[in-house]
Amino acid sequence: MPQTFDVVVIGGGPSGATAAADLARLGRSVALIDRAGRIKPCGGAVPPRLIRDFEIPDDQLVARINTARMISPTGRRVDIPIEDGYVGMVDREHFDEFLRVRAAEAGAVRLTGTYLRIERAGNVATVVYRDKASGEERRLDCRLVIGADGARSAVARSEVPGGREIPYVIAYHEIIEAPAAVGSYDPARCDVVYDGAISPDFYGWVFPHGKSASVGMGTGRDGVDLKAATAALRAASGLTDCPTIRREGAPIPLRPLDRWDNGKDLVLAGDAAGVVAPSSGEGIFYAMVGGRVAAVACEKVLTTGKAAHLQSARKLFMKDHKAVFRILGAMQDAYYKSDERRERFVTLCHDVDVQRLTFEAYMNKELVKARPMAHIKIGIKNLAHLAGIVPATGRA
Template sequence: MYDVVVVGGGPSGATAAEDLARSGAKVALIDRAGRIKPCGGAIPPRLIADFDIPDEMLVAKITTARMISPTGRHVDIPIENGFVGMVDREDFDEFLRERAAGAGAERMTGTYKRVERDEAGTHVVYRDKASGAERRLATKLVIGADGARSNVAKDEVPGGDRIPYVIAYHEIIEAPGKVGSYDPDRCDVIYDGRISPDFYGWVFPHGKSASVGMGSMVRDVDLKKATADLRMASGLVDCPTIRREGAPIPLKPLDRWDNGRDVVLAGDAAGVVAPSSGEGIYYAMVGGRVAATAAMACLSTGRVKDLQLARRLFMREHKTVFRVLASMQNAYYKSDERRERFVSLCHDIDVQRLTFEAYMNKKLVRARPMAHLRIGLKNLAHLTRLVPAAYT
């Protein structure tokens, strides 16, 4: 009998499993081997500090972000007094799983099939990869951390089958030195309807490799052609391709994360990827941590309503940020004219400072009321077309 079975071994599930094991719970972690999520791989300093990520896991340290408009105008935003760490998900996720195992979680490799309940209690059924046989794990609670379009969410949580998402695709390539517009110390974010009609494209250095990709909610967009066009524009067309990956990325937290009985969701399964930016690693790991907190509370008190703590704790800290980012995406990602205005707005020093303070620290900064006022007025001027799109 396990206290908790965690389904999914990405950053969210691995974090939940580690936290639970360190709290004394008997934990099983089920993960499908060989699955790598398409991801830019950026992690902010707060994640590195909060989750004790060693420096050797960082394949690059980014000191500048470049925003590129549909007309090719760009603004370089320096990351003052710090850096954004870059990780390769293939190695990073395995590091987190191994750390969870080192804390006492038992790793299983296989594919989730279903949750069964009978007079003996709750069981998670999965297909073991090595044998191909179905196995049943008796457990008190289940954490579903099996990603966007989560099967645990669909099976167990009301509304878990209705979540908006972007389809993301990227190619990991062998990175050159400085060539074309590529800079190994800079992340490029491309706001151009020819690359993505409703999201963005990216070129993110990973040390010896780089992630080049894009995302879109528009189903008939040719993701591979858009990525090829992005590689061409960045001077990366001749770089050897290491691997190609695609997957959905959710863009709205679910209204409910638990089934009121024995299941709670975490990470992408709960929809906790930031709107506008698509940032997910930090929020996934926080989601795993609050799911573990809720599970431990439920195990301690016997009250199933304590599973609601996961969503409550997460939204208490991050709800406002998600709301602001969703508003920004809805305002500026609708057309190339709006995207041009967004990049123009990024020229503003107040926007740059507050954006990166919020990104690095993962909270809205309220210490500069006049800066917020100036940003609000400039935002209004762009949205009402009181200033031209190229205004800086």
Template sequence: MYDVVVVGGGPSGATAAEDLVRSGHSIALLDREGRIKPCGGAIPPRLMQDFHIGEEQLLTKVTTARMISPTGRRVDIPIENGYVGMVDRKDFDPFLRERAVAAGAEYFTGTFVRIDRPEGNPVVIYRDKATQEERELPCKLVIGADGAKSRVGQAEVEGADKVPLVFAYHEIIKAPEATDTYDPMRCDVIYDGAISPDFYGWVFPHGGTTSVGMGSEQSSVNLKEATAALRVASGLDQCETLRKEGAPIPLKPMDRWDNGKDVVLAGDAAGVVAPSSGEGIYYAMVGGRVAATACAATLASGRVKDLKLARKLFMREHKTVFRVLASMQNAYYRSDDRRERFVSLCHDIDVQRLTFEAYMNKKLVKARPMAHLKIGVKNLAHLTGLVKANHV
């Protein structure tokens, strides 16, 4: 019997498995293998520090972010005193899984089917990838890190089927040479209702390749057609297409992450993707870490209420940031006029500096209260229309 079975081998599940193994627990890591999540691949320096990720995992370091408005206005934001690291999930996820296995986790490939409890303790039933036969993994606790629309969550945790989702799609293309419109050291974020009526499109460099994609909550949006239009608008329509990937992404942490007895959720399964930005890798890995902490506490104490530590620890650190980002998305993503005003606001040097300080450090910056006050006043002026959208 394993102490914990981790279902899902993405950044969240692999992190949870490694943490638990290193704290002396017996762990089974179950993953479907072969699935690559559509993802811009951006990771902040804090992730690399907190989770001991070496620079050899980076495809490139982005030093500028370009915001593009519905009318085509461009605001280039330099990333001062830092960078945005870029990874490709087809390589990054296997690296994390292999690291967990090297630490001592036992790895199984297959698809989660259900959890049985013939004698009280959970038994994870999965379909083996090679034989297609059902197999068993008996354990004391289960971590569901199997992504948005988590099968573990929907079977075990109340509310898991009600998380709002953005449907994301991207194409990995062969990167072109640097041009006036494409910079291999710059992330482009496109706020244009013609590309996405309620989210955004992106062009993110990955060294020799580039991720071009978009997302939307609206099921009526044709993601492939929108991405094709984005490639044309970005001058990337003639580049060779290497991969196409799509998947739902949750944009709100669930109110409850555990079932009150033997299951706790982590990462996308718990809804921990940042609103507004859609950033997920860092928060997924934090989600895996707090799920591992909650399981270790439960195994040590025998108290199932300790599973609640996962959500409690995560929200203590990141609740305010998530609320601010959700408010920004609700305020600015609802129309092209609002998106135009948002890009206009990004001209402000205080907005630029505080945004990327918060991104790199994963904390709201409190050191400059006057800057926050100025931003608050300017934000209100843009939302109420007191400032014209083309004001710089």
């Protein structure tokens, strides 16, 4: 006989593990299925709000970053200090496992295997997966399912209308043994490289992780040699001779799906729902928020018996983050089209108001409304750059 649960969560990354932990703490019976052995390519940056909202202990932070450097196609550099705080860095290999262990400690049942399909009989959904240890098909009966199985989600493609149509970039990075400060590498600074030679439509990065570092790039275009671009990025940073620990690649979605649920017994979360921020590619915070709102939606359905509450996951997420996603998407559309536009974007980053508003919004995950005149000034400068009124390499 299949085991029976209130909720089965498919995928044990930050989104799925968060949803499983939240539901288990509410006293729900939860199974968490994860493939294990897969580490998502990720810069690993986590803002203070994530650390605060999700109670992340200090020992999960492998580095604290106090400066971000923007590098233009011509090599111009703009250093942006992180005032009154820091950006924490995590290593996904250990951070994701920490979240899964925490979900199990809250009461979720951890299972290792690969999702195959969902079968239904009446009001019961049966999740079928292949157990990793035995290779056998196993079955879990449940009332609700959370699909948190990442970009190009098998759950989304088979269960949610529109789940097959989602834009994405392919991200690739190399985790290397990090030296002390060498070349242009600084273990207390994140470098973001806006250069068409590295990525024609996204960016490259060098993010310190304490004893290691993530060096990588992303692109949505076919034919780009990701490994060659990353090698060039390592060379430019003076990191060519650092030993490589591991290499990883995966798709990263660029737009939230229009629908996250199937209207009866399933809701998506995290990358499966497309909640990675445009322009920045930031995903950990939004994945964990996505897991939390999916858990809230499931709890409402379990309490009331009304499947319509599954829609509340997307509504809750968009209520808080839709405006940020819209603005970041507009920035990507405006400035990632060419090196001339990327040059202008880095020039815009010289502006102190841009720096402060950007990091206040990043750290707290909300648009800053306290300085309306700064917003107006930034808007005027933005239009001037897009219209070509000011030089690309000069300060506006």
